[in-house]
Amino acid sequence: xxxxxxxxxxxxxxxxxEDISLILxxxxxxxxxxxRDIKKVPALxxxxxxxxxxxxxxxxxxxxxxxxxxxxxDTVSISASGxxxxxxETLKDTARNLQAMNPDIIVLxxxxxxxxxxxxxxxxxxxxxxGDGINEHPTQxxxxxxxxRERKGxxxxxxxxxxxxxxxxxxxxxxxxxxxxxxxxVTVSGPPTMMPVEIEALGATLxxxxxxxxxxxxxxxxxxxxxxxxxxxxxxxLREYSSFFGLTMRLVREARGDVIIMHPxxxxxxxxxxxxxxxxxxxxxxxxxxxxxxxxxALLYLLIGGSKGDNAD
Amino acid sequence: xxxxxxxxxxxxxxxxxEDISLILxxxxxxxxxxxRDIKKVPALxxxxxxxxxxxxxxxxxxxxxxxxxxxxxDTVSISASGxxxxxxETLKDTARNLQAMNPDIIVLxxxxxxxxxxxxxxxxxxxxxxGDGINEHPTQxxxxxxxxRERKGxxxxxxxxxxxxxxxxxxxxxxxxxxxxxxxxVTVSGPPTMMPVEIEALGATLxxxxxxxxxxxxxxxxxxxxxxxxxxxxxxxLREYSSFFGLTMRLVREARGDVIIMHPxxxxxxxxxxxxxxxxxxxxxxxxxxxxxxxxxALLYLLIGGSKGDNAD
Amino acid sequence: xxxxxxxxxxxxxxxxxEDISLILxxxxxxxxxxxRDIKKVPALxxxxxxxxxxxxxxxxxxxxxxxxxxxxxDTVSISASGxxxxxxETLKDTARNLQAMNPDIIVLxxxxxxxxxxxxxxxxxxxxxxGDGINEHPTQxxxxxxxxRERKGxxxxxxxxxxxxxxxxxxxxxxxxxxxxxxxxVTVSGPPTMMPVEIEALGATLxxxxxxxxxxxxxxxxxxxxxxxxxxxxxxxLREYSSFFGLTMRLVREARGDVIIMHPxxxxxxxxxxxxxxxxxxxxxxxxxxxxxxxxxALLYLLIGGSKGDNAD
Numbered sequence: 007x008x009x010x011x012x013x014x015x016x017x018x019x020x021x022x023x024e025d026i027s028l029i030l031x032x033x034x035x036x037x038x039x040x041x042r043d044i045k046k047v048p049a050l051x052x053x054x055x056x057x058x059x060x061x062x063x064x065x066x067x068x069x070x071x072x073x074x075x076x077x078x079x080d081t082v083s084i085s086a087s088g089x090x091x092x093x094x095e096t097l098k099d100t101a102r103n104l105q106a107m108n109p110d111i112i113v114l115x116x117x118x119x120x121x122x123x124x125x126x127x128x129x130x131x132x133x134x135x136x137g138d139g140i141n142e143h144p145t146q147x148x149x150x151x152x153x154x155r156e157r158k159g160x161x162x163x164x165x166x167x168x169x170x171x172x173x174x175x176x177x178x179x180x181x182x183x184x185x186x187x188x189x190x191x192v193t194v195s196g197p198p199t200m201m202p203v204e205i206e207a208l209g210a211t212l213x214x215x216x217x218x219x220x221x222x223x224x225x226x227x228x229x230x231x232x233x234x235x236x237x238x239x240x241x242x243x244l245r246e247y248s249s250f251f252g253l254t255m256r257l258v259r260e261a262r263g264d265v266i267i268m269h270p271x272x273x274x275x276x277x278x279x280x281x282x283x284x285x286x287x288x289x290x291x292x293x294x295x296x297x298x299x300x301x302x303x304a305l306l307y308l309l310i311g312g313s314k315g316d317n318a319d
Numbered sequence: 320x321x322x323x324x325x326x327x328x329x330x331x332x333x334x335x336x337e338d339i340s341l342i343l344x345x346x347x348x349x350x351x352x353x354x355r356d357i358k359k360v361p362a363l364x365x366x367x368x369x370x371x372x373x374x375x376x377x378x379x380x381x382x383x384x385x386x387x388x389x390x391x392x393d394t395v396s397i398s399a400s401g402x403x404x405x406x407x408e409t410l411k412d413t414a415r416n417l418q419a420m421n422p423d424i425i426v427l428x429x430x431x432x433x434x435x436x437x438x439x440x441x442x443x444x445x446x447x448x449x450g451d452g453i454n455e456h457p458t459q460x461x462x463x464x465x466x467x468r469e470r471k472g473x474x475x476x477x478x479x480x481x482x483x484x485x486x487x488x489x490x491x492x493x494x495x496x497x498x499x500x501x502x503x504x505v506t507v508s509g510p511p512t513m514m515p516v517e518i519e520a521l522g523a524t525l526x527x528x529x530x531x532x533x534x535x536x537x538x539x540x541x542x543x544x545x546x547x548x549x550x551x552x553x554x555x556x557l558r559e560y561s562s563f564f565g566l567t568m569r570l571v572r573e574a575r576g577d578v579i580i581m582h583p584x585x586x587x588x589x590x591x592x593x594x595x596x597x598x599x600x601x602x603x604x605x606x607x608x609x610x611x612x613x614x615x616x617a618l619l620y621l622l623i624g625g626s627k628g629d630n631a632d
Numbered sequence: 633x634x635x636x637x638x639x640x641x642x643x644x645x646x647x648x649x650e651d652i653s654l655i656l657x658x659x660x661x662x663x664x665x666x667x668r669d670i671k672k673v674p675a676l677x678x679x680x681x682x683x684x685x686x687x688x689x690x691x692x693x694x695x696x697x698x699x700x701x702x703x704x705x706d707t708v709s710i711s712a713s714g715x716x717x718x719x720x721e722t723l724k725d726t727a728r729n730l731q732a733m734n735p736d737i738i739v740l741x742x743x744x745x746x747x748x749x750x751x752x753x754x755x756x757x758x759x760x761x762x763g764d765g766i767n768e769h770p771t772q773x774x775x776x777x778x779x780x781r782e783r784k785g786x787x788x789x790x791x792x793x794x795x796x797x798x799x800x801x802x803x804x805x806x807x808x809x810x811x812x813x814x815x816x817x818v819t820v821s822g823p824p825t826m827m828p829v830e831i832e833a834l835g836a837t838l839x840x841x842x843x844x845x846x847x848x849x850x851x852x853x854x855x856x857x858x859x860x861x862x863x864x865x866x867x868x869x870l871r872e873y874s875s876f877f878g879l880t881m882r883l884v885r886e887a888r889g890d891v892i893i894m895h896p897x898x899x900x901x902x903x904x905x906x907x908x909x910x911x912x913x914x915x916x917x918x919x920x921x922x923x924x925x926x927x928x929x930a931l932l933y934l935l936i937g938g939s940k941g942d943n944a945d
Binding site for chain 3: 051052053054056080082084095096099100102103104105106107108109
Binding site: 040041042043044045046064065068069071072075076271272273275292293295296298299 | 419421
């Protein structure tokens with residue numbers, strides 16, 4: 007088994023096929039810890055993980071916190087609201103200050119694309135990008151790939167459709183980078199105003215008509231309509247968006263019979279996905295959440311320097 | 320000693336006399352841990368407790384957090400403010416997402432009556448109701464009963480008066496249910512606008528005049544005037560409320576000579592209780608806080624599946 | 633080696649020369665824990681530390697939290713925002729309630745001078761003042777003295793200049809008290825509107841002209857311009873403040889050749905200090921942050937009752 011030779015996890019772009027396989031394999035071996043009676047191993051005892059969330063994201067923060075605690079690491083959380091660390095201070099100075107307290111890992115969620123890269127240059131601690139602006143959300147893509155591999159047995163030679171606001175989605179971006187790297191074929195679909203011009207350069211195929219985009223797919227990945235982030239002119243009404251691009255059982259039937267349906271959460275039921283689909287046997291949405299903890303355990307473990315042989319309790 | 324045969328603690332209504340006795344006995348045996356030099360036993364090592372507070376309540380959250388940590392459980396806290404878990408997501412979806420991360424216990428404080436019951440139906444983790452709307456606050460009632468039993472040696476055959484805004488008080492409701500079940504007699508008093516119509520159905524006796532209500536009581540339980548929650552028309556002025564229903568030493572003398580005085584906190588000194596009373600030897604208000612940690616330790620312990628024999632360090 | 637014979641750390645004013653030396657020596661021996669592979673010793677296992685921050689201060693809270701965790705203590709954090717513990721309750725009642733839960737240490741940051749002293753009178757737990765109003769910030773002064781001693785080998789017979797808004801700075805006040813007690817000479821400088829009238833009574837020398845104030849100094853300590861706290865009439869413009877009292881390399885050259893430059897952070901780059909100075913080899917600003925964790929570990933350790941001999945892992 008290979009070694010993970012990175013200080014930071016900033017994006018899927020930086021990872022090789024071997025890196026991704028190593029992360030997924032490590033996550034696979036760590037996943038059962040969360041189902042044990044005593045959900046804790048001493049692997050990262052005495053290590054400090056700082057969860058630094060400029061943007062609120064309870065879901066992702068809790069996943070990282072649980073992952074760290076199940077490996078016995080200590081966690082400290084910083085949220086932007088009321089953070090005087092942030093006031094009147096550049097990110098660079100904040101980074102240096104955090105580093106001065108000797109953390110092992112800093113998990114950063116930030117509204118500006120590239121913020122984790124800046125942080126990583128300033129600190130010797132490992133940096134994990136927990137979502138930066140509209141750039142990348144690599145841990146989401148890794149947990150998505152983990153979930154697909156778990157269900158399909160492989161990533162290569164699969165047909166994946168990603169539907170929604172591709173141009174503003176760091177989830178889409180990280181998944182396109184990762185899935186194509188691993189040998190899957192990615193088709194994207196959504197309103198023309200939500201498609202980046204350079205989408206084909208990323209390696210994905212654009213099919214405007216969602217009925218055609220879903221044809222014979224192994225995996226459907228729905229994106230969340232960011233109601234709060236959306237420029238209202240991107241589509242006329244939610245109802246109209248929903249009637250064209252919302253995932254219904256009728257659309258699901260265009261895909262393969264054993265298709266799996268994914269969503270990064272939280273769900274806007276009745277907007278990008280109907281409840282019938284979200285709660286159907288095709289849905290692996292809650293597996294994604296479970297696997298998120300395992301993948302984050304793997305990343306903390308690999309970045310802090312474990313090698314795959316010695317993670318047993 | 321019996322076994323605690325519940326997945327959740329949603330309300331006092333669900334508990335039998337044996338259940339309540341088991342909880343109080345377990346709390347009694349765990350209480351001394353908090354007075355040790357090393358205030359920690361490994362009973363719940365590797366267990367995850369999520370403290371989910373939609374309504375802020377620092378006091379109750381800290382009590383649960385300390386209880387969990389003294390049993391070596393890991394804790395994760397979610398507050399409503401800034402919780403994206405909550406945004407655009409039903410409680411049902413939030414519940415399923417939390418469950419997907421394999422917590423052992425979810426402690427829920429929520430402004431809607433019945434929210435913990437909904438959560439409990441969706442998750443296999445144990446759910447503890449830390450106060451839901453105007454419905455129940457079972458851990459408060461249990462710590463109150465613990466405190467009474469500790470001081471009086473029993474619960475049955477005691478005369479208890481509860482004074483204040485009975486109709487909006489989940490504390491009153493849980494205590495009436497618990498105390499009557501355990502064989503105490505409960506008298507309630509307060510302004511007519513604060514009395515629920517169905518009070519006698521709960522098993523309590525309504526006595527409008529507080530002087531008469533306190534006559535020969537063993538226990539006086541004062542309720543907090545929820546200044547922020549109160550519909551201002553329920554009584555003309557605070558001063559008037561206070562002059563009729565505020566607990567003074569003159570009123571205390573109506574009760575038995577060995578009466579104990581309780582309050583769930585935080586105190587509005589000079590409103591529902593004078594400082595002279597709150598700080599008198601009759602007051603067991605701070606014992607209630609101390610016992611709250613012990614009772615919550617007992618509940619975490621029993622719900623996660625311990626049996627009373629094996630909790631020793 | 634002596635013993636630390638205090639229940640609380642409320643201010644530098646209460647400490648003897650021997651106390652300060654003991655704290656700094658203990659910090660020195662604990663500092664290397666943060667550089668270990670496993671940054672944790674069991675010294676305070678089973679102890680509870682409550683971090684109670686009425687005023688937000690992410691930097692100081694994290695430093696205390698890391699310090700506590702590296703000694704294996706359990707931590708619970710309370711922030712003022714949304715703290716119902718605070719609502720309608722006196723600090724005295726809050727104190728008694730916290731005490732009822734048996735914490736070992738309460739760390740208090742409060743906007744009112746004297747709040748930690750009031751807390752300390754009410755609780756048997758140790759109280760650490762993490763900054764109270766414009767009174768004291770003793771842990772900052774201790775980490776500053778630690779840093780100076782680490783660099784200069786001593787505190788006595790050093791010349792220290794403190795520049796900025798002396799009259800509103802608890803950092804300045806604690807440092808003047810500590811440094812003069814330890815045998816250093818302190819010169820202060822800043823706009824006349826920012827100088828307390830009784831400055832000489834504290835033992836410092838006032839030199840209005842910053843050029844003269846910095847002459848032959850061993851240590852320059854710059855204070856943060858509290859942009860949010862400042863009454864705007866204290867100086868005409870930031871630009872003007874900066875041009876007179878902002879630390880530039882030109883001003884640094886007035887001091888000794890081996891001068892060290894300190895700042896409690898966060899930096900207002902280009903206001904009280906230029907980037908050239910802050911990032912120069914003279915700057916020990918990040919050492920201060922690192923040493924803050926060590927000094928707070930020492931205080932937690934000494935207040936909870938350790939003696940210097942038995943802190944080894």
